Amino acid sequence: MNWADSAILAAATLAAVNVIDSHLISKRLPSLGAFLLPVGVIALVWGLVVLFVSSWPEDVGASPILTAVASGTIRGIGILAFLYVMRTEEVSRVIPVVNIHPVFVAIMAVPLLDETLTFLEWIAIFITVIGAVLISTKSNGGRSRPWRLSKIVVLPFVAALCLATANLTSKYAMDDISFWNMYAIGSISLACVTLAVSARPAVISALGGLERPKSTMALLGFNEMLAPIGALLLFWSIERGPVSLVSAIAGAQPVFVFVYAVVLSRMSSGVLLEQRMSKQTLAMRLLAIAMIVGGITIIHLV
Numbered sequence: 001m002n003w004a005d006s007a008i009l010a011a012a013t014l015a016a017v018n019v020i021d022s023h024l025i026s027k028r029l030p031s032l033g034a035f036l037l038p039v040g041v042i043a044l045v046w047g048l049v050v051l052f053v054s055s056w057p058e059d060v061g062a063s064p065i066l067t068a069v070a071s072g073t074i075r076g077i078g079i080l081a082f083l084y085v086m087r088t089e090e091v092s093r094v095i096p097v098v099n100i101h102p103v104f105v106a107i108m109a110v111p112l113l114d115e116t117l118t119f120l121e122w123i124a125i126f127i128t129v130i131g132a133v134l135i136s137t138k139s140n141g142g143r144s145r146p147w148r149l150s151k152i153v154v155l156p157f158v159a160a161l162c163l164a165t166a167n168l169t170s171k172y173a174m175d176d177i178s179f180w181n182m183y184a185i186g187s188i189s190l191a192c193v194t195l196a197v198s199a200r201p202a203v204i205s206a207l208g209g210l211e212r213p214k215s216t217m218a219l220l221g222f223n224e225m226l227a228p229i230g231a232l233l234l235f236w237s238i239e240r241g242p243v244s245l246v247s248a249i250a251g252a253q254p255v256f257v258f259v260y261a262v263v264l265s266r267m268s269s270g271v272l273l274e275q276r277m278s279k280q281t282l283a284m285r286l287l288a289i290a291m292i293v294g295g296i297t298i299i300h301l302v
Contacts, residue, residue, distance in 0.1 A: 003241030004299060006233050007249035013230035015256030019264075020223040025087060028216045032087050033203040036080075038217070040194035042224040047187030054180040064176035065185065071169035072189025078162025080193065085155040097156035099132040102251040104164035106244035113171060115242050124298035125248040131291030132254045134284055164247070170235060171243040179235035183228070186235075245299050252292045258285060 001009075021035070029035045082098055106125050109115040117125075174182050210216055237246045 003237040003246060004249060007237040007241070007246045008296065010230050010233035010237060011250045011253045012256045013226055013233060014250070015253040016260060017223055017227045017230055018253065019257055019260050020219060024216070024220055024223070025083070028212070028219070030206045031203065032083055033198040033200060034206045036194040036198035037203050037207065038220055039224060040191045040198060042221070043187045043194070044191035046228050047184050047191060050180060051184035051188065054178065054184060056181060057177060060176055064173045067169050068173040068177065068182055068185040069189050071166045071173060072186030073193055074162050074169065075166035075186060076190040076193030078159045078166060079190070080197065081155045081162065082159040098159050099251055099254065100129055101160035101164040102129050102244070102247040104161060105167050105247040108164065108168055109242070109244040112168060113243065115244055117244060120298060121245060124295045125244065127291050128248045128252055128295030131288040131295060132251055134288035134291070167238060167243050167247050171238050174235070174239040179232065179239045182235045183232050187231070249296055249299060252296060255289050255292045
């Protein structure tokens with residue numbers, strides 16, 4: 001398996017994680033904090049386990065470790081910004097902005113990491129990103145709301161910049177440490193961020209009053225077993241391939257989310273997918289899928 005195949009698997013796995021996250025936050029848990037608290041605890045446990053069982057390079061300096069800590073912390077802030085605005089604003093107006101983060105990675109990776117991209121690779125990145133934006137956009141039935149300079153604009157851009165910066169700093173750190181080390185440090189750092197904002201008596205009390213605690217915690221536990229797999233696949237890809245191209249492929253998660261939504265909607269009517277999809281929306285999404293597949297194919301072949 002090469003880095004591009006691993007990045008595709010990472011996108012597919014993390015898309016499944018995002019689908020379950022969305023269900024837990026919107027349907028099962030009373031607040032964002034009630035979601036973040038158990039996620040933070042589980043991430044901390046996974047990070048500590050991997051930290052102690054993985055081998056470390058000899059004579060590793062402080063710089064890559066501090067960079068890995070910064071990467072995990074920045075990723076945590078980006079995820080928090082993304083989840084907060086997802087819970088308070090229209091999803092269709094948030095995800096397209098966040099999905100442009102691979103462009104930020106490519107723009108910063110060239111001068112900062114000395115990556116060299118051919119003209120065709122730049123085209124592939126933009127095709128993939130545009131496809132991810134298109135497939136994430138929902139029709140509002142012809143009604144439009146003006147974009148306002150507030151959290152709906154600022155926070156998605158903050159999330160996109162944080163995710164891009166986290167990928168770049170991960171690549172820098174993995175020049176000296178392994179992807180296992182990067183996962184351990186990143187997971188612990190992310191856990192610290194989530195626990196810092198969610199470890200509150202009110203949140204603990206809310207978790208104690210869940211209507212379906214066993215099934216909810218079982219689903220959350222399953223999801224937090226998928227999340228490390230997706231993260232490790234992503235870090236493995238970043239360690240071995242150009243971070244700009246890896247980010248472009250991993251940023252194609254919306255196409256997998258769409259496929260999962262179609263499957264789930266057949267299993268349970270109305271789950272995640274619009275009840276009635278217009279021909280225009282269907283055509284746009286098929287075009288988006290073609291663009292994403294085309295962009296990834298170009299990256300594979302170049």
